[in-house]
Amino acid sequence: MRITHKILCRIFTNHSWKCVATFLCIAMCCVSASALLSSCISNAPLVDTAIATPTTTTAPPWFNSEKTALFLWIVFIGAAVTVSVWLAKSGRPIRIRRIAALEAVDNAVGRATEMGRSILFVPGIQDMDNIQTVAGLTMLGRVAKTAAEYDATIEVPTCRSLVMEAARDTVRASYLSAGRADGFSADRITYITDDQFGYVAHVVGSMVREKPATCFYMGCFFAESLIFAETGNAIGAIQIAGTAESSQLPFFVAACDYTLIGEEFFAASAYLSGEPAQLGTLRGQDVGKFAVVVLIAWGVLASTILVIAPSTVVVGWFLYVLQKVLGG
Amino acid sequence: MKRIIPMWIAIIAGFAMMLSSFVPLAESAGEMFADVFNVVAAIAFVLGAGSLAKQHLEKLSRRDAGWGYSVITLGSFLITLFIGMLKIGIHPNPSFPQAAYSGSNDAEGSAWSWIYEYMITPLTSTMFALLAFFVASAAFRAFRAKNTEAILLLVTAFIVLLGRTFAGVVLTGWFPDWASGLRLENLSIYVMQVFNTAGNRAIMIGIALGVAATGLRILFGIDRSWLGGGDA
Amino acid sequence: MSAGNFNNTNASARPWFERLDRVDRRWIFLLMFLAVSGPILWIGVTGKTLPEAPTLAARAVFQEIDQLPARSLVLISFDYDPASAGELQPMATSLVRQCAAKNLRMVFIALWPLGNQVAQQTIQDVIRDDYPALKEGEDFVNMGYQAGNEAVMKLLLTDFAKAFPKDSRGEATSNIPMLKDVKMASQFPLLISISAGYPGSKEWVQYVISAKNEEMNFVAGCTGVSAPQLYPYFPQQIAGLLGAIKGAAEYESMVNESLAVDGVATAPKYLQAQRRMGPQLVAHLLMVGLIIVGNVIFFARKRRGAA
Amino acid sequence: MTRQAKTWLVIGAVFVALLVARGMIGQGLGRVYVKRTDVTVTLPDTAAVNSAAAGAASASASASTSASTSASTSASTTAVSAPATAPSITSTSLASGTTMSWQEWKQVPPLEFIAAQKANPAQTEITMSWPRTIGLWLAAFFTLAIFSFLYADNPFYKIAESLVVGVSAAYWGVIGFWDTLVPKMFGALTPGLVKSLVQPSLVAPEMLQQISMVFALILGVMMLWRLLPRGGWISAWPLAFIVGVTAGLKIVSHVESDLMAQAAATMKPLVVSVTDASGATNMWDSWWASVANVLLVTGVICCLAYFFFSVEHKGVVGGAARVGIWYLMITFGASFGFTVMGRIALLAARVEFLFDDWLWLIDPNHFRGL
Structure with a gap:
């Protein structure tokens, strides 16, 4: 083999x-x-x-x-x-135009380290059979690697059991490749509930309590987009969102600092890799x-x-x- | 090895699925996968439940701040699971009284429907209703005429907001027939059918290409970050 | 001039627009609550509703159902859950009512797990309460929920009984009188989907209607959030479209008008959507007001900054 | 205490005072009435083998009948007494032709209760349901608890949050079990068991279905392998399979329905002639339709220009991209406006629940004959 x-x-x-x-x-x-x-x-x-x-x-x-x-x-x-x-x-040589939202990722992660607060990463609310979730997880891989390098903690609440398992694998490997295997804790990647608003209730509750410095929303989102984004705004977090759900884009555009629109979201992981x-x-x-x-x-x-x-x-x-x- | 095999599983499965869409004999492969996926996801609930129980039991045993809330979560989780899995208090379906579990959990008056009606519905739909407040505060804060883009955003929102209520009829309903296209309710439909259609179409075409490229990155083994990290 | 410049100044020393700009968002929340609850109380007590002028898309829905001959088969898909019932239930009620009044044979299905419950509730409220002569299995049947999203839709195109092997009572599909001759979805001249998201009307268009556009007509009711994505399909693939509570109110008023009996007031459950347009109006005006105030602040600050 | 906090305290106090006043006057509030119906079914002959159900069910039914003669019957009898008896359903076997009966309680508007009381003050058919009344008050409490999050995080919200997480996680687990695992997997692998216990109308599974379910079971077991101390890496296999298949399927479906269909729909003529009923060309409508098409085509192409990655947004592409952003902003504005409508309807539904079902302040459905 x-x-x-x-x-x-x-x-x-x-x-x-x-x-x-x-x-x-x-x-x-x-x-x-x-x-x-x-x-x-x-x-x-x-x-x-x-x-x-x-x-x-x-x-x-x-x-x-x-x-x-x-x-x-x-x-x-x-x-x-x-x-x-x-x-x-x-x-x-390939010249790729600047995508502001992605240029901001490193700074956003760095900010969390400086402030001594965590990073919240929400990989959408759909399961692994949705390509946006897969794209969200590839993005999580990049963000987690940067977070591992900066020594920032990253919290990933998930809405599906399979996504939790996949996210754990992804983050574990990112920490490994950043040479900080000891920094990885599976307990930061948790399953909350399959229910859309049960999940939202928990995530916004913990956002208000733990005040993450940076929030990433990358994946498939529905009505919860604005609840997350407004709560994140109220706690003063830097927010970077990406989704291909065109109905939710207006809310992310209105309430987040940076938004990856549709195709940009799918390009994000490749852009960040720089390969x-x-x-x-x-x-x-x-x-x-x-x-x-x-x-x-x-x-x-x-x-x-x-x-x-x-x-x-x-x-x-x-x-x-x-x-x-x-x-x- | 632990990374190589999964990668090849993904590559083979992916290409097989792609080709199956074109082979008349294998066209139902996608539907079959949906069934398989749903079953795997349902089995994986055990993992999710395990994670949920673990995080709250740990909080409980460490007596973390707010451990009382963990008791509520765990207790309500176990009670609901018990009632639902065993179909507690559910009578058999009158058409098939011989099958003890033929009744549906949703029968009116059952403990399960009580939980549904008086806990899940009010909690989740009120959570949903919070959006009405958030749209108001977001509109107040973000809809400011800072530049051309913002002006277009807020003017369109303005037209649609007014055009979709009685206010639109009152404000512009008196427009003569030859200018009926400028009535707010018609204007909002015009915006929907022209500008909104154009924007959504382009977004959809872009997404299709994005999905194709993302899929191909996975299937060519170029992007392995979903397996974690960069190179194998 | 950034907001940060004012951090150290005394609150009362700030200009009015700065104070207004930094207003606690909780006051906005309170205004929104009052804007919604006030009209509800008022309409609840007085029973008055605003008049509706049906738009093209809503009129098309009414006509699509109206033109069907009696006893036609109609497939009604409940693709939403109680969380969206506030927006979609009024149109579901009116749609079922018009079908029942026209004596169409209705087949209810659900592609959302909780869709079965809302379908059951609608059947109870409309058919059992007001059209008790209709028999389950002959005039209407609820096939319940099937997991599988688009897969179920595709299966419906080829084999109805395989997609829905039994109804919600547990009766096998082959034993249901009204479905005896039904082999596939294209035998239904009309498909109605009331949807709150995925899977929903968009998927019906993609997987079913685009394949069977000649045989089947399609009308859709949807939430406000999914309406913009469905407008591109109107009127080619989606013959009639009810967008959010406004569309529901327009359609409801048409159905009520067509079924009105002289001297008998319309039952209050058939006025749900029109009642909800009251809070809608005031809340929309509040939103418009907030946007205006936000911009007044913006320009006042800009002028002060430039001065 | 700041001035703002004081103001909120006053607002809160006004609401509580109104609530108390509401409780003191009027015809009461927040009660749920139910109507009893008796259900009797006859067991078919074939039932004798494994079923069961009857003995225990009739026991539970008789229990509730006896209870119903006492004053405070309600749905609680089904909800509470039945749990105790239902598990015992399994062991009793009975002769064919036996009937079993139980009672069901259906919610009715208070109006029916008043009418029934008027007709016969001693009736027990329609009664107030304690469990449902308590449920209603709990639901009102939860509604207010979630709303309280808008002010600030607080213990009430935390209680509601903890509950909704626990209850809904279990809820979806149960749905997954009864609606997916039982009919799909057990229905294919152990059809006899499912037929006799759950779904007598089950259609015999096909070979292919059985094979796919065996495959699903293997994948599921691989997933669960993680729980064992060793070999957890094997759970990456099913995940890889899912990711691969998803990628393969979505490439095809997106290119088909989004790319090809949308591009084809955009190929519209830039000049349209609209004829009216008489067959003459309507210049005004034609002009508008043509403008609409020009705007549409321009929009799609400009928005696509915005999405180009490997070209700097300068010159012609830059100009087109800028127009593209304008289009996107108009799209977003329209979406926002439309969505607002739905969100307000949802809030209205919750407020109606509070005012109508709980406080009995309004009666839009004429349930209490106000």
């Missing part, structure tokens, strides 16, 4: 990474081309699929041709991320975004021309974009 791992790690970390990435890209392109081809054959004139009668040939059991576009998108994003990571690893490979994934995200912008512009243009002068070619283009590239 160890040998296999070593080989794979070597592939992922050394120069042979380039070969693997190239191979992956070629493989992905081949697969997507064949998938596209098969979908083209199965419902031949591309443009007229909407009115064409469904063909009687059944889809191959190994691939759902209705999801070709989705598959291509994932392959595209995967390839964009892979190539960006490859470029980053091969030493090409080229991780920063490379951010570039990959940007490539995806650029593609979306171009597609939207294309679609808008096509549909506008369609309204002004309905010409067959443009109709064809427009339908092609919608049906094939966006699966609409």
Whole structure:
């Protein structure tokens, strides 16, 4: 097992990474081309699929041709991320714009040490099957490492048993990698209750009593966002929040010092790590975004021309974009 | 080794799940996982309960300040658990009287529904209701016209707040028909359908890409901080 | 000029706007409490409510239900818990009332663990109390709660009985008369979801409605906080939308008007939403007032700072 | 004592005085009435094997019937006397065809009690329920205790907090057991047991379901391994599995529903012509619809520009990003305004509980015929 791992790690970390990435890209392109081809054959004139009668040939059991576009998108994003990571690893400098909220993390942790108070980290109120919780925990890993280096205590009340266990593993390893294994105490990472407002009652109660110097809210939040943020504000804590729940963003924006909005939240862990490979994934995200912008512009243009002068070619283009590239 | 195996479990499971979405035969894998996850989470409750009991028992044995509150927490936890797990005082379902535990805990008049109605409901919904106070203080403090962004935030909030009550009708209801689009209630819907839709769409597209990149970082083994720390 | 400059000065020596700016937030809390409790007392004693002018989204909900032929099947999902009942219960009550009055066959489901209880309560308040002729199993049935969130929704599309193998009484789905011919969700011409978050209306759109938009119509009722995310789907995927208590009040007034009997006052339980619009109005005005005061302070301070 | 503290003391005193005055005058407050109904069921033939239930249940029923003849019957009989008897349900076996009966208490408005008393002062069908009345007062106490947190942290809030943590943690544990573990896991692995004890209508599990539940059980046991002194590291495996699967699933679902669907929905024509009923183009509406589309498309693209990480926010991108922030702020303002509405409704519901159910100050539902 160890040998296999070593080989794979070597592939992922050394120069042979380039070969693997190239191979992956070629493989992905081949697969997507064949998938596209098969979908083209199965419902031949591309443009007229909407009115064409469904063909009687059944889809191959190994691939759902209705999801070709989705598959291509994932392959595209995967390839964009892979190539960006490859470029980053091969030493090409990556410039990432400043994200104020993340620049503030070190200071916020340092402030807690100076004041001799604790740091509160709330990893959201959802379970491990929510990707925001996973993103929150990766962020916890970074914050806990900084806290271990600064010798600050970090309290993590959790709303789910599994999150508690995962958070304990994460923080333990962070202390270990910071060389302060002795500073770790599992008792600071506790399970409170699965109930949303039971959890809130406890967390705000202990906030008022223990007055943490810094509060992090990173994960999936619902109504409790403002209760936390206002209580934190009342006790004068520095507050940094991050969530992808767009309904809660206004409250964090209004009541916290710094807020990571949507995508920034997912980028946080990579940004803080400073590792080229991780920063490379951010570039990959940007490539995806650029593609979306171009597609939207294309679609808008096509549909506008369609309204002004309905010409067959443009109709064809427009339908092609919608049906094939966006699966609409 | 302790870190390598989990990493590969995650990588294999993740790619398998991703591919399963495209294979017609395996499309229900996601649903099956939801079931498996719910069961694992329910079993893991034992760990949460253990942590809860441990923290409060420790407080109790150390006679920490406020240990009396720990007694309340532990006592109410154990009593509720006892009543609920054993379905204390629950009659069998009239359709299946032969099955002793066929009755539902929620039956009116049971001890369980008493706990629900007179403890959980008032406590949690009052906690929820505190938000009404906090929105007021947050609006007072944070909605100040410091710069363009803040002005936009507060003007929009203003329009929606007024447009969603009778006050909007009183203030702008007299606008003539050709200017009905400027009536507060219509303006607030216009804001919702145009600006709010645009903002939310962009946030959603960004989140989708963020989720994809985060997922790929995990599945490529680039980000291992969820396993704790940086490198294995 | 920062607030910190005033730390050492005597409280009474501070200019008025500084004192107002540093007002203890507890006074704001008290104002909010009075703004809500005053109108409740007043409306509770006098029984008067404010008139409602239904907006497009609420009218659409009414029409969607109104246009269905009698005995149509309606799937009603209770995706909220008692914590959000203050906001959603009035619309749930009115929705069930309109369906019952139209003699539609209602199938209740819950994707939130506590949704079953609120569904049960609504059935009691509306169907059993006011439409006692409707029979459980033939005219309406409560399938109770199923764990699994979106997974349940997807399963509903292919196999109803597998998603909900039994109803809340414990009766197997195959034995329920009204569900005999129901194989999948798309056989319901109308889906109603009353939701407070995840899983809720947004997931219904993503997993069910986007796949079956031709066969099924969808109307949603939601809390204020989730309304902004649902407006983008209106009116394409969501045919009608009730946003928060305001939407509930508009819809409630329409249902009441359509079912009004001359000389008989509407039962007070069907006026819940309209009663709640009173405190809503005063509290919103308070919020607006607070924002204005906050800005007056801001500008007064800016002028003083510049002077 | 500061001036402010004194003011609050006065405000508090006024509230207490009003409360006391309320208790002295009027037709009382904070009572819950219940109506008794008798439930009788006949055991089916097949029941004789393992059930049980009947003997004990009828015992409990008879206990409550005898109690109901005395003056203060209430739901307490079900809630309190039944616990003592319910566990004994298991051992008695009985002949088929036996009936079992018990009583249920349903809450009724005070109006019904007054009417029933008027008709027959000696009736025992509708009575005041002590447990529920006490519950109501407790609920009022908890409501006020949580509200008291707005003033400052205090012992009442701490009591409420400790209680809600303990009760709700157990509550969700129980829900997890009865609603997830029993039907899903035990229902798949030990269907006979579940069928006979809990859910006679259980559908026989499929093979695949059983395999997945065995797998879930193994993962669950691995999780619990942590509690043992050695080998706790193995609990990282199920966690890794969950994280991996979540990542895999969410990539696909987010790209599908958020990225593709939202991008496709944004491809709107910048010029729209709206025709009215007669078929003529309505210039005014067309203009507005076109403006809306232009604003929408611009907004989405500008907001996306804001999210670019690898490009400095300068020049064209910077300008677009700035407009993007404006859009985001408008979005947040609108969300805030909408949410306020819901939050106030929640507070109104709690205040109604205090004024209506507890203090009987108002009677919007005509439960007391005020």
